[in-house]
Amino acid sequence: MVLDLAHALAAYHGDTATLTLAALERDCLDPTPWLTLLVAEGATGLRGYAALCPQMQLQFGARGMDLHHLFVCDTARGRGIGKALVEAALEHAKARGCSYMTVATDTKNRRAQGFYRAAGFDQITPDPRFRRRLA
Template sequence: MPPIRPAVKSDLPMVLDLAHALAAYHGDTATVTRAALERDCFGPTPWVTLLVAEGATGLHGYAALCPRMQLQFGARGMDLHHLFVCDTARGRGIGRALVEAALDHAQSQGCSYVTVGTDTKNRRAQGFYRAAGFDQITPDPRFRRRLA
């Protein structure tokens, strides 16, 4: 199992490639640039937390987390905005390890929940999140996992 760690600036070219691969998987064309990733992950006001799965030949996957809030309840949360594992590394528990690291990160930030959305047709991802302890909360589908 490759180690999961916070991304550093030198990871951005590989993360960019992975983000483009995720977009292609969904039939989209990614327009994100390295400059935008650097701004949003390492700029003066970071918007995204990136966790990466590092292997011997580079990054095998990443998780991108964005803050959320339920102000009326005073509840902090995180959205697992992206989770991607490259084709050659799937089926080895890397996605699960990235999710666990994302949950740990959210808990360390005082969050009481993590949300994630999937494409309505992506039954595999929906099953994956259910198996990881997430509950479906909307029909589009969106999932949430409460943290202790």
Template sequence: MPHIRPATKPDLPMVLDLAHALAAYHGDAATLSLAALERDSLGPAPWVTLLVAEGTTGLHGYAALCPQMQLQFGARGMDLHHLFVCDTARGKGVGRALVQAALEHARRQGCVYVTVGTDLQNRRAQAFYRRAGFDQIAPDPRFRVKLA
């Protein structure tokens, strides 16, 4: 079983590689830099919480959590924005351990819910999250405006 812990500065180059691998898996061209990853995970105003799965041969995966809120209910939440496990570590409980650690982190932050999204075609991920205790919610229309 891997050791799950918060990411530290020496972990960031490997997390960056894994984030780029996840983007490539989804057909995206990642533009995340090491400086931005450090700023957003370890800087003075962290934007994301990174948890890493450490094994005997290095990092085997990571989870990235972003805070959310349902203000009208005073309900804190977290979005499991990224979950990635290296090919060589899949099927060995790493993803399950990362999800469990993410849920524990959210509880410690006073959260009452955790969300996660998957590609509509990724049935394997959907089944994984159902096994982890997540309920599927009806997709709601979301909108975005780019600021820069």
């Protein structure tokens, strides 16, 4: 189940996931979904997933897609699943008229950075971002 994989990804990064099944269903299955999930299945269940969120550069009229999560189970890594999920994500974005896709990695995750470079992504300097909680 994607919920289990999302929790595994959080644990991998040292986070404690608070995602619930109800929240995942709301964000993926509502009449206006907040995100799109692409999954990779194997004989024993889900092997990985990609979570995609739309973006916009309004001043340029440019649609984009953020590859918010990409996760492949430990036992399935090195078999091309991540690459296949990225390719599916790129096709999904193109089909929705996107002209770019973004993805972020932990600054210390050199393996992921190399993976995205090999997949054709260019490293960019992130803009300063600010955040305010909306109670």
